[in-house]
Amino acid sequence: MSTYLPTPPAALCPICGEQNLCAQVKAQATGEPAEPCWCFSQIISAAALAQVPASKRGLQCICQRCASAQGITPKADE
Incomplete structure (x- = not known):
């Protein structure tokens, strides 16, 4: 028997x-x-970040699909 573990809100776009x-x-x-x-290797556009509701900013990350829809670019090697 498995135990149901709900997905934490931080794991959702x-x-x-x-x-x-x-x-x-x-x-x-x-752990x-x-x-x-x-x-970490992408620059996410301001347009994508602007879609994040204010109440969730800094608490939940957007997914790669949503970030890509608004445009992401690889960071230059440092």
């Missing part, structure tokens, strides 16, 4: 409501070391 696949949220939930998240 605040725009579409689907899983955001945030590596940081996964690490917090599992495992955090892997680099997909967003």
Whole structure:
């Protein structure tokens, strides 16, 4: 018998409501070391970030699909 564990709100995209696949949220939930998240190597457009409701800013990450819909670009190697 398995135990149902609800998805924490931080794991959901605040725009579409689907899983955001945030590596940081996964690490917090599992206690495992955090892997680099997909967003660490991207610049997410202001248009995409503007779609995040004010009440969820800084609390929930947008998913790659929603970020891509508004335009993301790879960060230059530092």
